[in-house]
Amino acid sequence: xxxxxxxxxxxxxxFGFMQRALIGSLxxxxxxxxxxxxxxxxxxxxxxxxxxxxxLPGAAAGFLFYGLEIxxxxxxxxxxxxxxxxxxxAVSRFTIQREDASMAAFYLISLAIGVLMVSxxxxxxxxxxxxxGTVLALNDEALTLIGGIVAVTLVSLAxxxxxxxxxxxxxxxxxxxxxxxxxxxxxxxxxxxxxLVGGFQALGTLLSVGLMMLPAAxxxxxxxxxxxxxxxxxxxxxxxxxxxxxxxxxxxxxSGPAIILSAGVVYFASILFGTRGILRARIIHHRHRTA
Amino acid sequence: MTNTCLTxxxxxxxxxxxxxxxxxxxxxxxxxxxxxxxANGSGKSTLMKGIVGVLKPMAGEVIRAPxxxxxxxxxQSELDRSFPARVVDxxxxxxxxxxxxxxxxSKQDRDDVSKALMAVGLGGFEKRPIDTLxxxxxxxxxxxxxxxxxxxxILLDEPFNAVDAKTVGxxxxxIKHWHGEERTIMVVVHDLDLVRQNFPETLLLARQPIAWxxxxxxxxxxxxxxxxxxxxxxxxNAPWCEPDEHADGHDHDHHGHDHHHGVGPRAA
Numbered sequence: 001x002x003x004x005x006x007x008x009x010x011x012x013x014x015f016g017f018m019q020r021a022l023i024g025s026l027x028x029x030x031x032x033x034x035x036x037x038x039x040x041x042x043x044x045x046x047x048x049x050x051x052x053x054x055x056l057p058g059a060a061a062g063f064l065f066y067g068l069e070i071x072x073x074x075x076x077x078x079x080x081x082x083x084x085x086x087x088x089x090a091v092s093r094f095t096i097q098r099e100d101a102s103m104a105a106f107y108l109i110s111l112a113i114g115v116l117m118v119s120x121x122x123x124x125x126x127x128x129x130x131x132x133g134t135v136l137a138l139n140d141e142a143l144t145l146i147g148g149i150v151a152v153t154l155v156s157l158a159x160x161x162x163x164x165x166x167x168x169x170x171x172x173x174x175x176x177x178x179x180x181x182x183x184x185x186x187x188x189x190x191x192x193x194x195x196l197v198g199g200f201q202a203l204g205t206l207l208s209v210g211l212m213m214l215p216a217a218x219x220x221x222x223x224x225x226x227x228x229x230x231x232x233x234x235x236x237x238x239x240x241x242x243x244x245x246x247x248x249x250x251x252x253x254x255s256g257p258a259i260i261l262s263a264g265v266v267y268f269a270s271i272l273f274g275t276r277g278i279l280r281a282r283i284i285h286h287r288h289r290t291a
Numbered sequence: 292m293t294n295t296c297l298t299x300x301x302x303x304x305x306x307x308x309x310x311x312x313x314x315x316x317x318x319x320x321x322x323x324x325x326x327x328x329x330a331n332g333s334g335k336s337t338l339m340k341g342i343v344g345v346l347k348p349m350a351g352e353v354i355r356a357p358x359x360x361x362x363x364x365x366x367q368s369e370l371d372r373s374f375p376a377r378v379v380d381x382x383x384x385x386x387x388x389x390x391x392x393x394x395x396x397s398k399q400d401r402d403d404v405s406k407a408l409m410a411v412g413l414g415g416f417e418k419r420p421i422d423t424l425x426x427x428x429x430x431x432x433x434x435x436x437x438x439x440x441x442x443x444x445i446l447l448d449e450p451f452n453a454v455d456a457k458t459v460g461x462x463x464x465x466i467k468h469w470h471g472e473e474r475t476i477m478v479v480v481h482d483l484d485l486v487r488q489n490f491p492e493t494l495l496l497a498r499q500p501i502a503w504x505x506x507x508x509x510x511x512x513x514x515x516x517x518x519x520x521x522x523x524x525x526x527x528n529a530p531w532c533e534p535d536e537h538a539d540g541h542d543h544d545h546h547g548h549d550h551h552h553g554v555g556p557r558a559a
Contacts, residue, residue: 041371041374041375159392159393160392162387162392162393163392165376165380166384166387168371168374169370169371169374169376169380169381169384170368170369170370170371170381170384171369172345172365172368172369172370173363173368173369173370173384173436174384174387175345176343176344176345176361176362176363176365177387177388177440178387178391178392180392220375223375224375224377224420225375225376225377225380226374226375226376229375
């Protein structure tokens with residue numbers, strides 16, 4: 001019993017920074033995982049990655065002017081992300097170019113600007129900090145920010161759920177009955193940016209997208225409906241955060257990668273054992289019904 | 292003109308600078324059942340998109356009578372069949388005009404969804420994932436959604452594609468039922484025999500209306516011949532269509548333009 005306590009509870013019970021890391025990362029999962037499900041279903045899985053890069057110049061600008069302060073970096077990232085998301089979204093909505101191409105163009109430009117700005121000042125250590133985050137150093141300010149982002153995300157999802165589902169499932173139909181199609185697309189892109197920005201303090205720009213996409217990708221193998229898929233993605237996110245933080249604590253690993261790799265393990269397990277996974281589809285279906 | 296559902300006024304729709312529907316004038320009567328026929332590229336789908344509003348006119352306008360709600364079944368659906376949804380989720384989208392973004396779906400609504408599925412012969416399909424449906428079953432699912440939309444104006448773009456003969460019969464029966472309920476219906480169809488048997492009115496298109504009115508009149512051999520001679524390709528160096536050429540057309544409600552636009556609508 002004591003070993004179990006020592007393994008799973010003590011790290012969180014005894015250390016304030018671990019508690020904060022846990023609260024912060026669990027809150028992040030609550031908002032980011034459902035967003036990830038919709039990104040995946042809209043075939044924009046890589047857009048999340050692109051957006052995470054696109055945030056860099058904004059965060060770098062905040063870093064350049066104010067040092068390693070969360071608020072300026074967050075606001076900077078938010079602005080850069082929104083510009084790229086709206087720009088790429090608008091190009092794909094109003095021209096013949098598809099979103100993948102416009103997103104690639106916008107994020108590459110944004111990333112180049114970001115790298116340029118970081119290189120103007122700051123050592124590579126600072127750059128690592130921006131890129132890989134510090135879940136173990138979340139202060140009250142950061143937790144409040146993440147909490148706010150999660151609240152906004154969940155409320156927006158609740159309000160626009162039906163439109164978001166319709167926009168993914170049958171966009172032309174939504175356009176024929178409502179003018180919400182384009183607004184809901186941009187609201188969604190805004191939520192993506194918001195959650196990535198929320199994630200970069202905890203996990204860094206490069207890994208925050210992992211907590212968004214991996215649980216979603218894993219959940220895809222278990223269910224054929226959106227609602228359970230979102231719930232499952234959140235649960236997988238929770239489990240990954242707990243497992244990752246414990247792994248990071250006991251094995252002295254960096255926390256961000258540990259969380260993402262935990263999600264990665266769930267992903268591979270889902271590919272194999274999910275109800276729509278490989279084993280079920282390839283091996284265990286000797287029997288079929290008559291109709 | 293309370294009897295009018297749709298009015299086209301000098302309507303030109305198209306892509307780039309090329310018209311797919313060229314200076315269409317006329318009206319669609321409330322409660323009418325009109326087949327829209329014509330060769331490939333003659334502007335049938337474009338007209339549907341223009342009416343429903345997903346394509347903005349290059350010139351002129353489509354005027355819907357106040358309060359008329361449209362339901363639209365496109366030819367090329369943008370439906371994502373890999374999306375994790377069940378038949379009931381897809382059909383329930385048809386509740387949008389009734390419940391909008393936030394209205395709760397009541398027991399009555401759910402019953403209506405089941406009834407709509409029964410009406411298209413898909414009773415018991417509620418829980419089926421949409422990626423397991425056949426082409427014809429999907430088409431009937433979309434019909435069920437149109438049914439649920441409870442619209443006054445129903446636009447069906449080639450609804451009988453990839454649908455077996457029995458189902459075509461079922462769907463025609465459904466369309467006639469709607470017709471009986473005084474709904475206004477426009478259907479893009481290729482099968483002229485089907486049109487002759489089931490549609491009282493026909494619009495024959497070849498970018499411009501070739502003929503428009505009672506089906507037997509419209510589908511006369513000479514009209515069909517003229518429609519067939521229609522030149523489908525765009526000409527990059529086609530002369531610009533000058534607006535003042537048509538100035539007289541809508542003022543006097545007759546259709547004798549300088550260049551040949553064919554006969555006007557008789558349903559007006």
